[in-house]
Amino acid sequence: MFQPERFSINHGKYSAAVEVISVAGQTIYRVVFSNNMQMLILTRATNSNAGRFWTSVPEGRQELAEEVGALIESNIRQKA
Template sequence: MSVIKQFDIVYDGAPATVTEHGLKSGRVFRIEFSKRALLPLIITVAHDEDDKKFWTSIPEGRQALAEEVGKLVASYLRSNIQICVTTTDKKSPVPSLFD
């Protein structure tokens, strides 16, 4: 299981560290809460019978927390998307469709 990235979110007014791991079949997120009352949580995106995505805990049993924290993880990932653009100089003497 390879670590893809690590970042912090705020859950219930306290920081939590998220580590994203890559697997063959997808990715999982391990969340370590700074509040001692909460044990670490592992979550992933699953699909229901209608192919609708939802956050779930691994192992199952902490579904409500997985849904709450999953939304925070998704929000962080969406707001930190990096776009890469590559430009090149025209090298061909033949006119292109865009000339």
């Protein structure tokens, strides 16, 4: 019943466990890295041109958010 749906992602520099959680009615991705990097929370957002992008919540780790978001997206597509 309660997901978190869970999966792991691997990047050359790190690997991480990802949990998909619904919080306050919205989907977030909780990313726990296997090294000492601080946990990252991501969500999908919409920019002013109606394009979708990955962003960290809170702000401040956008580059990593886009990198990890792309890995998550690729994982989700593989499963679909």
